[in-house]
Amino acid sequence: xxxxxxxxxxxxxxxxxxSILAVxxxxxxxxxxxxxxxxxxxxxxxxxxxxxxxxxxxxRRDQVYNPDILVVLDSSLFxxxxxAGGAKKGSMIIxxxxxxxxxxxxxxxxxxxxTKEAFAVLGRDIVNTAMLGAFAAFTGLVSKDAIHDAIKxxxxxxxxxxxxxxxxxxxxxxxxx
Amino acid sequence: xxxxxxxxEAVKMIKPNVIAAYPITPQTHIVEKLSEYVANGEIDAEYIxxxxxxxxxxxxxxxxxxxxxxxxxxxxxxxxxxxxxxxVISGMRLPIGMTVVNRALSAPINIWNDHQDGxxxxxxGWLQIYAETxxxxxxxxxxxxxxxxxxxxxxPSMLGLDGxxxxxxxxxxDIPEQKEIDGFLPEYKPTHAVLDPGxxxxxxxxxxxxxxxxxxxxxxxxxxxxxxxxxxVYKEYSEKFPVQIKNTRPEKYYHIEEYKMDGAExxxxxxxxxxxxxxxxxxxxxxxxxxxxxxxxITYRPFPxxxxxxxxxxxxKIAVIEKAISPGANGPVFDEISSLLFEAKSAAEIRNFIxxxxxxDVKLDHIQKIYDMTKKSQGKKQEWMF
Numbered sequence: 429x430x431x432x433x434x435x436x437x438x439x440x441x442x443x444x445x446x447s448i449l450a451v452x453x454x455x456x457x458x459x460x461x462x463x464x465x466x467x468x469x470x471x472x473x474x475x476x477x478x479x480x481x482x483x484x485x486x487x488r489r490d491q492v493y494n495p496d497i498l499v500v501l502d503s504s505l506f507x508x509x510x511x512a513g514g515a516k517k518g519s520m521i522i523x524x525x526x527x528x529x530x531x532x533x534x535x536x537x538x539x540x541x542x543t544k545e546a547f548a549v550l551g552r553d554i555v556n557t558a559m560l561g562a563f564a565a566f567t568g569l570v571s572k573d574a575i576h577d578a579i580k581x582x583x584x585x586x587x588x589x590x591x592x593x594x595x596x597x598x599x600x601x602x603x604x605x
Numbered sequence: 606x607x608x609x610x611x612x613x614e615a616v617k618m619i620k621p622n623v624i625a626a627y628p629i630t631p632q633t634h635i636v637e638k639l640s641e642y643v644a645n646g647e648i649d650a651e652y653i654x655x656x657x658x659x660x661x662x663x664x665x666x667x668x669x670x671x672x673x674x675x676x677x678x679x680x681x682x683x684x685x686x687x688x689x690x691x692x693v694i695s696g697m698r699l700p701i702g703m704t705v706v707n708r709a710l711s712a713p714i715n716i717w718n719d720h721q722d723g724x725x726x727x728x729x730g731w732l733q734i735y736a737e738t739x740x741x742x743x744x745x746x747x748x749x750x751x752x753x754x755x756x757x758x759x760x761p762s763m764l765g766l767d768g769x770x771x772x773x774x775x776x777x778x779d780i781p782e783q784k785e786i787d788g789f790l791p792e793y794k795p796t797h798a799v800l801d802p803g804x805x806x807x808x809x810x811x812x813x814x815x816x817x818x819x820x821x822x823x824x825x826x827x828x829x830x831x832x833x834x835x836x837x838v839y840k841e842y843s844e845k846f847p848v849q850i851k852n853t854r855p856e857k858y859y860h861i862e863e864y865k866m867d868g869a870e871x872x873x874x875x876x877x878x879x880x881x882x883x884x885x886x887x888x889x890x891x892x893x894x895x896x897x898x899x900x901x902x903i904t905y906r907p908f909p910x911x912x913x914x915x916x917x918x919x920x921x922k923i924a925v926i927e928k929a930i931s932p933g934a935n936g937p938v939f940d941e942i943s944s945l946l947f948e949a950k951s952a953a954e955i956r957n958f959i960x961x962x963x964x965x966d967v968k969l970d971h972i973q974k975i976y977d978m979t980k981k982s983q984g985k986k987q988e989w990m991f
Contacts, residue, residue, distance in 0.1 A: 447607070450775040462775040466717070485777070485852040487738075487881035489770050490968045 429482040430569060431492045434559075435511050436501035439471040441556030445499070446477035448560060448582055452574035453481045461486040474509050481569060499563060500524060501542070501555050522562055524555055528605075538566045540602055549594040557591040561598030572599050608739035609772040612678070612704050612764075613638035615746035617648050618786045619702075622673035622793070625653040625664035631680035631716060633706045633772055639676075658683035662690040662703075669699040670808050672799035674750065678704035680768055684722045685710060688729070694761045695730030695824060697809045698797060700753035701761040703731075704746065707877070707928075708768035709963040717964020718768040720876065724929040724937050730824055732762035732831060733906040737862075737880045740778040740853035742766050744842060745903075747790060748858070751838045756796045758831045760824070765905075767928075769964065771878040779849035789845055828907050835860065835904055860909035862901040863916055865891055869898030871979055872920040874942060876902045879926065879960070879967050886972040897976065908941060914949050917942075923955040924979040926972075930959050935987055954979075957987045965991070 432449070436442030443464040450462035458481050465476040478492040493514045500511055503525040512521065512535060521535045524542040531537055542558035557579060564572045572595065579591050606614075612635045616624070624643065626636035643652040651668075655661045658679050665675040679687065684705055694701055705723050709715040723733060734749060736742045742764070749762040766772055798806060812820055839858035848856055855862045862880075865887050866872070873883050880901045890897045900916050902909075917923060923946075927936030934940060939957035946953055958975045961967045971990045978984045 447775045454777055459777065460775070463769070463773050466769055466773070485850060487852060488885045488969065489767075489774070489878050489881050491966050493968070 429480055429486070430496045431494065432479040432481070432497045432499065433492045433495040433515075434477040434479070434499045434501065435505050435509060436475050436477075436556070437471075437505065438473045438475050439554070440475070440501045441554050442475045442477045442501055444582065445501075445556035445560055446479050448557070448575065448578045449479050449563065449570060451578035451581060452560075452570045453479075455574040455577050456571050458483060459485050465491060474505055495519060497563075497567060497569075498522070499559055501559055503527075503530070520566065522559065522566055524559060538562070538602070538605070540598060540605075542598065545594060545598050545601070549597060550590055558594050558598045561595035562602045564595075565599045565602035572596070606739070606775065606778065607634060607772070608742050608766060608774050608776065609634040609706070610638055611739040611743040611778050612746055612766070613642070614780055615743045616676050617642050618780075618783055619747055619750050619790055620674070620792070621648070621650050621676040623651045623653065623665065623668035623675045624648075625655055625661045625668070625675070625677050627655050627658050627661050627679070627683060631683050631706075631708055633678065633680065633768070635678045635704060635706070635772075658686040659690065662687040662694070665701050665703075666690060666694050666697070666699060669694075669701050670697065670800045672793075672795035672797075672801075674754075674793040675701050676703070677701075678706065680706040681708035681710050681716070681722045684726060688726065691726055691729040691731060691761075693809060696820070698759040698824070698827070699761060700750070700759050702746070702750050702753060703761065703763050705763045705765045706768045706772045707765050715963040716768070718770045719928040719962045719964070720765070721929045721962075723763065723765045726763070727906060727937060730760065730828065731906065732758075732760055732828070732835075732904075733765060734762065734904050735765040735876045735902065736771070737878050737901065738778070738853050739771070739774070739776050740850065741903075742771070743778055743780065744846070744854060744858070747786060748838050748842050750793075751790050751842075752831065752835050754793060755831075755834045755838075758827055758834050759797055760827055760831060765877065767878040770961075776853075777850055778853060781846050785845065789842065832860070832904075832907050832909060835907075858903070860902075860904035860912045861916060862899075862903060864899040864901065866898035866900065866916060868896055869920060870896040871922045871924070871976065872897070872917060873899045873924050873926055873972075873975070874902065874938065875899065875926040876905065876938065877928070879928070882967060882969055883926070883972055886969055886976065890976060895976075895980075902938070905938075910945055913942065914945050917946065917951065917953065918949070920953050922979050922982070923953050924958055924975050925955065926958045926960055926975060928959075928961045930962070939987075954982060956984070959987065959989045
């Protein structure tokens with residue numbers, strides 16, 4: 429089983445990203461589970477969401493305390509939340525940052541400037557789908573095609589198209605990193 | 606899909622005629638989705654957006670009294686606000702189906718999961734069934750109407766599912782074809798007296814002391830008799846709709862689900878989604894040679910006493926894990942199981958573990974600790990796992 433924890437701020441779409449990831453993983457033929465840790469819902473407040481991926485139906489319903497992979501939608505959260513807390517040694521941490529040299533002792537940090545990419549394609553700083561493109565590229569746990577399909581389930585029309593374009597763009601960038 | 610949407614899908618497929626719901630907290634995605642389905646024509650129902658849960662349940666009462674299928678869902682304070690009407694509905698023997706997304710009661714203000722809301726309505730004369738997974742949410746929603754509307758039952762039913770811990774979880778489940786659901790649950794034809802302007806009558810009239818007790822008794826008899834009907838409906842559903850995704854539901858629905866109970870000396874008893882985590886812990890313990898099992902309660906009202914007694918026959922130590930408490934006493938399930946053990950002259954040790962109140966996460970470590978304490982007979986009769 430792979431356990432993933434997503435950290436974002438209210439409005440960035442961390443909860444939606446978790447559900448898209450679960451739908452995509454299922455489309456790829458795996459069993460998935462996604463759920464948020466709901467707090468007080470307001471824009472800007474730290475938000476956590478969880479995803480599990482396995483080859484059989486996932487029964488446990490506790491939160492993810494020892495993630496294999498962390499996805500950080502906003503690097504300023506490192507100052508407020510113990511993001512790497514409980515993470516297994518050497519775990520991959522995918523961080524949205526413009527600092528390509530970003531490092532965290534003891535972890536496999538991958539960076540992507542998702543804010544810049546999201547602004548360029550969507551015209552706003554909602555980075556969740558961009559981070560999913562990076563997730564697919566860095567982990568290989570879900571396919572890009574499955575993320576496309578899951579996005580089409582979540583959004584419609586032009587919004588879906590733009591998000592798919594964003595996923596592709598980030599995926600290529602991350603692959604070439 | 607989210608578990609709350611498993612309910613919305615099931616409600617769509619049972620073709621309700623009236624849906625009444627209060628759209629603001631504590632409400633869930635269930636009725637949000639249903640309002641979309643009514644708006645886009647996928648459900649041919651009257652959707653009544655009411656001003657409170659008191660009005661929602663009252664609208665369902667009125668609708669069902671005219672002989673149509675009614676649905677509503679709520680949580681916590683919303684259910685509390687319905688309390689008065691719950692008794693009116695069961696007394697009038699109106700087979701309304703409701704989903705209760707189980708959440709804590711204030712104060713302090715809390716929107717998260719526990720079972721205090723549902724358990725506090727235990728004596729309202731409604732059937733109560735509880736789901737562990739999204740698949741069970743779907744299946745039991747379909748079944749609850751078949752059970753409630755049965756001529757020998759005619760009692761309203763609540764399906765409980767854990768708020769957030771299950772309602773907001775994306776996980777896979779299978780949806781059967783509409784025509785198969787239609788075959789299982791045909792269009793609703795009321796067998797009770799209905800309100801009709803062409804044939805005026807009074808429902809829910811005054812019951813003098815000379816009659817009240819008899820009517821209450823008939824309600825109790827119907828509730829007790831419903832055990833057999835529920836069993837039949839569970840069986841029919843399980844045969845008609847076999848498991849599609851392994852481990853998402855019992856192979857054969859029954860009042861209880863017995864997980865690794867063969868030769869189990871130490872037994873967990875629990876309700877709802879926490880059973881998933883308990884099953885994982887049971888697997889770990891069994892792998893280490895521990896003789897442990899889980900008794901999951903699906904039908905809570907009527908309380909399946911004989912099934913539970915039989916299941917616990919060879920247990921020597923029992924841990925009842927509950928997300929509700931009766932202040933000044935114990936968890937409600939604990940007291941009821943204790944009473945059964947007394948009746949059965951069982952010498953089993955029984956302990957009550959209160960967990961997960963107000964959304965406190967129930968970790969696998971908690972369950973492991975409960976096991977250790979139970980095995981070593983440690984701690985008080987009632988222990989809280991913070």
